[in-house]
Amino acid sequence: MENWDEIRTAFQVARLGTVSGAAEVLGVHHATVIRHIDALEKRLGTRLFQRHTRGYTPTEAGRDLLTVAQTTEEQFAQLASRIKGHGETVQGEFILTSVAGLSGLLVPVLAEFQRQHPAVIVRLLTDMRIFRLDYGEAHVAIRAGAAPEEPDNVVQPLIRIRYGLYASKKYIETYGKPESEHDFAGHRFVIAESEGSRAAFFRWLRDKVSNDQLTFRSTEPAAWDAALEEGVGIGFLPAWEASTRSDLVEVLAPRPEWDSPLWIVTHVDLHRTRKVQAFVGLLKEKARSWPQCAG
Amino acid sequence: MENWDEIRTAFQVARLGTVSGAAEVLGVHHATVIRHIDALEKRLGTRLFQRHTRGYTPTEAGRDLLTVAQTTEEQFAQLASRIKGHGETVQGEFILTSVAGLSGLLVPVLAEFQRQHPAVIVRLLTDMRIFRLDYGEAHVAIRAGAAPEEPDNVVQPLIRIRYGLYASKKYIETYGKPESEHDFAGHRFVIAESEGSRAAFFRWLRDKVSNDQLTFRSTEPAAWDAALEEGVGIGFLPAWEASTRSDLVEVLAPRPEWDSPLWIVTHVDLHRTRKVQAFVGLLKEKARSWPQCAG
C-alpha cells in the first residue's frame, strides 16, 4: 500500500461519486484523478469503482476504502490542528538545562512560567555534561562563560553574573582578611577542578596565587558553597548568592573582569515555537529585576 | 492536511530516525525525503524534526505524527490485504438479477453456490425493469431475448430455453385442442403485455392469430402460469417447466424458432473477480445438465 495520495484521491471519488467532484475538492485536474484511480486499482488488482458516464460508484472494495480513509482523514485533520494549535497553546514538556548553581534564580521563573501555562510539565536538568539541544534533550539551555558557537544553536545574552571573593566569618577569625590581591600570601582558596575551570575569575585567581594555596578543589559548585561555609578557604561566589548568606564576609568586591556571562541557547528548530518563545520572553523579563547582576 | 504521501514520508523518518533509512524503505532518493519533510513542515508552520548531522529526531509534533501515521499504515495494510484477499476468498454479497420465471432453475444453482461459499449472502432480484449493472445494482444478470449490446457489459450465452404451447386439461375439455397453427380459429391465448413482449414466440403468435384472440394479457409471468392453470387460454411455457406440470397438455411441441436465448451478463469491472467467476462457472456447469434445453 504505497502512495497514500492515491488512496486519498480514491477516497474523495468514493465519497463524492464523481471524478470531477473529487478533482475539484482535491484541487487537481480530473485527468489526474482518473490516473490515480487506475494506478491504484492496477496495484491492488481489483476494481474499486464501476465506471459509468455519470460518475463512479464504489464497489465493495471501494466502500471498504471509503470507510478506512474516512477515519484516516479525520485523524490527519485532528493531527494537523493539534500541531498547528501547538504553537498557539503552550503545553507538553518543557525541558530547561542549566549550569549548576542557578536554581535559585531559575526556579522562580519556571514557577511563574508554569503558573501562566498550567498544561506545561517543567523539567529542569543540570548535569556536568552539556545536554545536546540538537538531539532534543532540552528546549532551552542556560550556558555560562564564552558565547557558545555551535551551529544550529541560537545564542542570546541573558545577564552577566557578578562574582566576588567571599569567606566565612570562621575563616576570617582564623586566617584574617586580605585587603587586596597583594595580600594573598598564606591564605587558602576554594576553586574548581582544573578541567572545568574555564571561568574568568578562576583564571585570574590562578595567576595571583601559587598552586599549593588552592587547597580545596571540586567539580561540584555545591561543594564550593559548603567548603566556604566550613571555613576551609576563600572562594568566588555570585554576588546575589553571597548577599543572602549572613555568615559570609566579602573579601574582595565584585569586579567587571570577573563577570561570568550567561547565555540563553536554543536550537534553531525549536526557537520559533510558541513554547520556547514564551519561556525566553519571561526569563528575560524576570532577569531585568534580578539583583546584584551587572548588565 | 493535503498530500498524504508527505505524511507517509515523515512517518518513516520519525520511525527510523534518519532520512537515508526512510528513503531506502520508501524506495526514493533521500533528497526527496528531505524535500517532503521541508514542504510538510512549511505547510504546518512547525518543525517536525530536529536536524543534526547523524539523523532526524522527531519533535513533539513529530512524535504525534508518528503515532497517528502508525495506525494509518496498519489500517491501510489491513485494507489492502482485505481488498487483495477479496479476490481469493469469496465472501460478501452476491446479487443476481434475472428475468422472472427462472427461479426454478436458478435457485438450485444459488443454493449450491452458497454451499460452496458459506460466507456469501445471496440476493436474487427479479423485476420488470432491467437492473443496471454499471451502477452496481447486481454482480450478474440473466437476460433473455436478443443478445444485449450495452457497452461495458460482457455477455456470454447460457442456454436456449425451449418453449412450447400448452393448455390445461380443463381448457382442452372446453375448447378442444388445435392440431396446428392453422387450427387456431376460435381459440383463446394467454400472452404478455405488448410492451414487454419482445420474445420471438410472442411475435410468432401475434402473427398467427387475431388481436381479439389474445384474451388474457399480463406483464407478470406468474400470472401467465396461473391463467393457463385456470384454463382461460393457450400459452407459451418453457418446456422444462411444462414437463413438471401434470395438468398441462402440450398443444404444439417446441420449435427451434421459438427458442429464447438466455445470456449471462456481467459488468466488465466485476467480471474478473473471483466471486463472479465462481458463480458463472458453477452456473454454466449446472446448465449443462438442465433438461429440456436445446443447446
Next chain:
DNA sequence: AATCATCTGTGCGCTGACGCACAGAGTGCT
C-alpha cells in the same frame, strides 16, 4: 591520530506526472 563509514544538504539535468483541450456519451430540461 588517522582513516573510514554514514548521514545530511544542495545544484543540475531529466523524466514522469500534471494541466489543458477536445471528443464522446448520457441525462435532464424546455
Next chain:
DNA sequence: AGCACTCTGTGCGTCAGCGCACAGATGATT
C-alpha cells in the same frame, strides 16, 4: 424532439519533482 449541461476519457505539451553526484560533517574504528 432538440438543446444544453455534465461527466468521463485521451493525446499532447509542459513543468514540477525526482534521481544523481558531490560536498561537508560527524561519529566509529583500528
